[in-house]
Structure formats: C-alpha cells, structure tokens
Amino acid sequence: METEQDIQNRMLSKIGEEHDKSTGSFIYDATKPAAIEFETKNKEIAAVQDKLDIEKLTDKELERFIYQRTGIERKRATKATEEVIISGSQGSSISKGELVGTDTINFVSLEDKVINESGLMHVLVECEKPGKIGNVPASSITKFPVTLPGLINVYNPRPFTNGYEAESDTDLRQRYYDKLQKPGKAGNKYHYLEWAKEVTGVGDARVVPRFNGPLTMKVVIIDANKQPASKELIQNVREHIENEMPFGVEELRVSTAAAVPINLSVSLTLADGYTEETVKAHIKTNGIEYLQQIAFKTSFVSYAKIGALIIASEGVLDYQNLLVNGGATNIPIGNEEVAIMGGVNE
Structure with a gap:
C-alpha cells in the first residue's frame, strides 16, 4: 500500500519542473493534505476488502461471514462432566451448586443427593470453567472447597475427558471450506x-x-x-x-479411532537450572501439540519432527540416541488410528 510520502511524490511528479516543489513551497504544502487523505482512504478501502477475504477474518467477523453464507456455527466450549463418589455419614447431603474440587479447579454438583446406609453417594459434577481445563485425571478431585456437614471424602474414579475448547478459527474455517469444496x-x-x-x-x-x-x-x-x-x-x-x-x-x-501411544526414549543434555522431570514435561507438551496438528491429517508420525520438537523444548541443549516406540524410523498411523503422547524415558 502506498504511503503518504509515496502518494505526494507521485502527485509532485505530475507538476512541471518550472515550478518550485521543494519542502515548504506552496505546491508542496498544497499537496501534503491531499496525500494524507488519500492514504487514509486507501487504508479504509483495504480494511473493507479484507472483510471479503475469509483468511483475514477472525472471531465474531469470521463467525458472521460463515453463518451468513452456509448456516455453519462455531462449536462452543463445553464444561467437563463426570461422576464423583462421596463418603460420609448416612443422611448427609450435597445440593446442586455445592462444590468439590482439585487443588486448583472447582467442580459444581449438578444433583441433590443424600448418602444412604452404604455411606456413599454418586454425584454428577461439572467443571466451573469451560474447556479442557476440566479434563482432570482419575482420583484428582479430593477436596471440599467449603466444608459440607457430614461429608468426609470425595474422589473421581474415572478421568474427566469431555471438556472441549471452543472451535478454533482454523477449524471453523476448514469446515466452511469443506462445505464448499x-x-x-x-x-x-x-x-x-x-x-x-x-x-x-x-x-x-x-x-x-x-x-x-x-x-x-x-x-x-x-x-x-x-x-x-x-x-x-x-x-x-x-x-x-x-x-x-x-x-x-x-x-x-x-x-x-484407536489410540497409538508414542513413547520416547532419549538421552538429554540439559541447560543449567533445569531438572530432567521439568524438561520431560516440556517435551510432552510439545509432543501433544505436534500430534494434535497431524491427527487425521498424515499417515505417520515423523521421527525427524519428534527430534525437532525435542531440541526446541525449553531446557534442552542437545539430545542423542532418540528412539520412537523403540525404533529410529517414522511410526505409521492407520486410517482408523490416532497418535497420542505416551511417555518420555518411562
């Protein structure tokens, strides 16, 4: 896009050399405001043009563009739900809206329940916050954020897995392309x-x-x-x-799809101040991100890209002797399989 100076220079080039066009001259000063206005209008026109290009739209503008043309709506974030088991004295109860939780995340009871003669009750709970933050491992819900009379212990026998983030712009845009193509x-x-x-x-x-x-x-x-x-x-x-x-x-x-765990064995050279456990966690995080990117997109897990994500992980100076699922080759993934992150040196 032309700048204000580009526009003014082009305007001045159309004026004969017999006229004074130097900075501060009448002609220079007369063309300056016009150049400024033309630049402003060009930016406004470009902004309008951008709104016609789906690749340049985000958030609400992207949602509106796609919905108006296809009726496709963005899938909203969901809150993770699952059952917990609470023990306590017979007759004790929990009401809708009361809380259990992990050390950092609270879950809301969706039911009114009373402990029977077994001393236990099964209660459906929902994470307070939407998204994958609520996907916690089994036995991680152990707290009552506020003391509830007669209730002693709580735990979740199964992991929570159904907390999903809102559909990303990339995925929403892809569904739009799929609809057309x-x-x-x-x-x-x-x-x-x-x-x-x-x-x-x-x-x-x-x-x-x-x-x-x-x-x-x-x-x-x-x-x-x-x-x-x-x-x-x-x-x-x-x-x-x-x-x-x-x-x-x-x-x-x-x-x-059937899960294909991707397990890594690797000799790591760590940067100062990092422990192996911390670095392994960083490698796992990068591994999860990579495997999510290729899920249902490629037919193999790349040995080379696994090496690249290891060296890019925080705290890693170098690595040697990398094995992916026991070998130094790509890992094939079938049409009805999905690669998931396994262990690192476990």
Missing part, C-alpha cells in the same frame, strides 16, 4: 463427514462407505482434543447422523 449431497460420504463434524466435541472424522457391503457406512471420529472419542460422544454422533441420513442405509457404524 466437498459438498454433502443426497447422503454421499461428504454428507456423513459434515454431519459428524457438526457435533460439539468432535475434532475430526473419516468416512468409510460400503465398509460391510452395499448400503453400509462407517464413521470414525476423534474428539476435539484430538484424542479417542468417549462412548458418550460416539453416541451423540450416531444419534445426530441417524436424524439426518436418508432412508435405505442398512448399517451405520460410528466408532472412535
């Missing part, structure tokens, strides 16, 4: 792909037509955290597709 029509495979990816919590999907003969369809999904999908999410996808699909399909199978 791979249109779902009359129950073709792209229709099943579209239906699966409409469900909140689905990160990606693959469709296998005629997997068990004519008039059969298989949909393989991963969740929004690019992990194997839960039974609840699988059921949600199945119900949504059944409500949308045409008559005549004899068998619809919805399943999750």
Whole structure:
C-alpha cells in the first residue's frame, strides 16, 4: 500500500519542473493534505476488502461471514462432566451448586443427593470453567472447597475427558471450506463427514462407505482434543447422523479411532537450572501439540519432527540416541488410528 510520502511524490511528479516543489513551497504544502487523505482512504478501502477475504477474518467477523453464507456455527466450549463418589455419614447431603474440587479447579454438583446406609453417594459434577481445563485425571478431585456437614471424602474414579475448547478459527474455517469444496449431497460420504463434524466435541472424522457391503457406512471420529472419542460422544454422533441420513442405509457404524501411544526414549543434555522431570514435561507438551496438528491429517508420525520438537523444548541443549516406540524410523498411523503422547524415558 502506498504511503503518504509515496502518494505526494507521485502527485509532485505530475507538476512541471518550472515550478518550485521543494519542502515548504506552496505546491508542496498544497499537496501534503491531499496525500494524507488519500492514504487514509486507501487504508479504509483495504480494511473493507479484507472483510471479503475469509483468511483475514477472525472471531465474531469470521463467525458472521460463515453463518451468513452456509448456516455453519462455531462449536462452543463445553464444561467437563463426570461422576464423583462421596463418603460420609448416612443422611448427609450435597445440593446442586455445592462444590468439590482439585487443588486448583472447582467442580459444581449438578444433583441433590443424600448418602444412604452404604455411606456413599454418586454425584454428577461439572467443571466451573469451560474447556479442557476440566479434563482432570482419575482420583484428582479430593477436596471440599467449603466444608459440607457430614461429608468426609470425595474422589473421581474415572478421568474427566469431555471438556472441549471452543472451535478454533482454523477449524471453523476448514469446515466452511469443506462445505464448499466437498459438498454433502443426497447422503454421499461428504454428507456423513459434515454431519459428524457438526457435533460439539468432535475434532475430526473419516468416512468409510460400503465398509460391510452395499448400503453400509462407517464413521470414525476423534474428539476435539484430538484424542479417542468417549462412548458418550460416539453416541451423540450416531444419534445426530441417524436424524439426518436418508432412508435405505442398512448399517451405520460410528466408532472412535484407536489410540497409538508414542513413547520416547532419549538421552538429554540439559541447560543449567533445569531438572530432567521439568524438561520431560516440556517435551510432552510439545509432543501433544505436534500430534494434535497431524491427527487425521498424515499417515505417520515423523521421527525427524519428534527430534525437532525435542531440541526446541525449553531446557534442552542437545539430545542423542532418540528412539520412537523403540525404533529410529517414522511410526505409521492407520486410517482408523490416532497418535497420542505416551511417555518420555518411562
């Protein structure tokens, strides 16, 4: 885009040399305000043009652009929910809205429950905050942020896995492109792909037509955290597709991708001030990010890229003897598999 000075120089170049065009001259000063205004208008025009380019839109503007053209809406963040077990004296209770938690995250009771003669009660709880922050490991909920009379202990027997971040701009934009470039029509495979990816919590999907003969369809999904999908999410996808699909399909199978753990063995040279445990955590974080990027996108985990993410991890000066799942080669990932981060030197 032309700057104010570029515009003024172009204007001055159209004026004959017999006129004084030096800085401070009448002609120079007369063209200066016009150049400033032209630059301002050019910026305004460029801003309008940018709003017609989906690659330059973000947040609410991107949502509005896509919804107006296709009806596609951004999938919202969800709060992680799961059951906890609370022990205490018979007759003690917990009410909706009362809290249990980890050391740092609170979960809200969704039920009114009373402890029976067993001394236990099972209570459905929900994270206070939406997103993956609520995806906590099993046995990590052990606190009562506020003392509740008669209640002694609490724990979650299963991990929480269904807290999802809001759909990213990148993923929303990709669904828009898929709608235009791979249109779902009359129950073709792209229709099943579209239906699966409409469900909140689905990160990606693959469709296998005629997997068990004519008039059969298989949909393989991963969740929004690019992990194997839960039974609840699988059921949600199945119900949504059944409500949308045409008559005549004899068998619809919805399943999750099988997990392929990626385990690393590596000799690390650490920077001063770092412990191996801290650096391993950084490597795992980078590994998770890489595996999320390639989930359902590539057919292998790159040995070279694993090495690159290790050397890029905070606290790593160098590494040697890297093995990925026991070897020094790429790890193949099948069409119905998803790579997940395993251990580092474990």
